[in-house]
Amino acid sequence: MLDEPYRWVEAIRNRREYLEDQLRDASPVVGLAYAEGVLLLTTTPGPRKLFEVYNDIAFAAIGHPADLEKLRKAVIDIAHLEAFNLSSSDVSLQRLVHLGLGPLMKTAFDEIFRSPYIARAMVAELDPANPGERFYTIEADGSFSSAGNAAAVAGARKSEEAVAAHLAALDPAALPLEGALSGVLEAWALGALLSEREEEGEPGEEEMRAFLARAGQERRFEAAVLDRSLPTRTKFRLLPAGYLAEALAPYTS
Numbered sequence: 001m002l003d004e005p006y007r008w009v010e011a012i013r014n015r016r017e018y019l020e021d022q023l024r025d026a027s028p029v030v031g032l033a034y035a036e037g038v039l040l041l042t043t044t045p046g047p048r049k050l051f052e053v054y055n056d057i058a059f060a061a062i063g064h065p066a067d068l069e070k071l072r073k074a075v076i077d078i079a080h081l082e083a084f085n086l087s088s089s090d091v092s093l094q095r096l097v098h099l100g101l102g103p104l105m106k107t108a109f110d111e112i113f114r115s116p117y118i119a120r121a122m123v124a125e126l127d128p129a130n131p132g133e134r135f136y137t138i139e140a141d142g143s144f145s146s147a148g149n150a151a152a153v154a155g156a157r158k159s160e161e162a163v164a165a166h167l168a169a170l171d172p173a174a175l176p177l178e179g180a181l182s183g184v185l186e187a188w189a190l191g192a193l194l195s196e197r198e199e200e201g202e203p204g205e206e207e208m209r210a211f212l213a214r215a216g217q218e219r220r221f222e223a224a225v226l227d228r229s230l231p232t233r234t235k236f237r238l239l240p241a242g243y244l245a246e247a248l249a250p251y252t253s
Contacts, residue, residue: 011112019140022118026062027219028154028191030163031124031135033172034180037235038124038134038226041184043192043219050224052236054079054091056126058226062153063119063140071121075101093125097136097144106142116140120153126226126235152191159191162202166190181223181239181247185212209251216248 029042029049040050040060047065051072052058059075061068078100082091101121109116121138128134135151137160138144150167154160166187175183189212193203203211215221223239230237 008112012110015109015112015116016141019116019118023063023120023140024155025195026120026155028152028159028163028188028195029060029062029122030167030184030188030191031060031122031151032167032170032175032180032184032187033134033149034175034177035173036177036225037126037228039177039180039184039223040122040124040225041181041188041221041223043188043215043221045220048222050222050238052234053096053123054083055088055233056226056228056235057091057093057096058124058224058236059121060123060153061119061121062155063117067117067119071101071105071117071119074104075123093123093128093136094130094133094146097123097138101138102142102144104142105138105140109141122151122153124151124226126228150187152187154191154195156195159194162194163187163191177225178247181244184223185247185251189215212248212251216245216252221248 027043029040031038031040040058042049050060053075059072061071075096078096079091082095105117108114117140119140123136125134132148133146135147136144137151137153149172150164152160152163167183170183186208189208193208193211221244223244225237225239226235227237228235
């Protein structure tokens with residue numbers, strides 16, 4: 001097949017269609033900067049989707065649980081190797097993506113005789129050197145893009161775009177954690193609804209609130225923060241289930 005360029009291009013096209021089909025129904029991961037740090041939120045039927053990578057860097061993804069675990073281990077190994085060979089201050093989000101995750105996922109995607117990573121990933125850094133690179137999103141083919149105050153990965157492109165537009169209206173510097181959590185819950189609901197519905201147009205506020213009310217009863221929400229106010233070297237912490245239940249209470253009552 002490698003001697004026949006047309007067949008190779010066709011195989012790559014088939015892989016893209018396969019990945020889109022596999023990821024279509026995934027629950028979005030939403031990331032937002034707030035006054036004291038960075039907040040990540042999603043829902044999961046079982047295995048965790050939000051993880052610490054290195055001190056002030058977090059990893060999240062949608063896709064096959066086994067591939068998410070492979071990517072999680074890979075990015076942690078890359079970060080610790082970087083710290084060992086250079087120093088902890090040299091472990092940056094940009095280097096992890098440009099020199100690590102991006103090439104890793106591209107290699108798996110291009111080698112058509114092996115399975116690609118069935119995943120879309122997001123990584124976030126608490127206080128990057130460039131504020132416009134607080135978030136990176138990485139596609140299954142290894143392509144990536146950066147964002148400043150908010151980002152999302154979802155099963156449908158229209159969901160990611162709608163979530164980003166919704167969060168763009170928020171002012172991170174003025175947001176306490178409670179306000180940020182309310183904002184990402186509504187953004188998640190918008191993204192999840194758009195992934196599920198077939199009709200065109202964005203859902204209204206009442207539809208989103210009703211969807212969040214059902215989700216609060218039927219799904220398990222997971223949220224984590226990179227909190228610069230923590231006195232420890234690691235700034236990552238998962239938010240307790242009770243805290244999330246309180247945030248969902250206005251929608252479920």
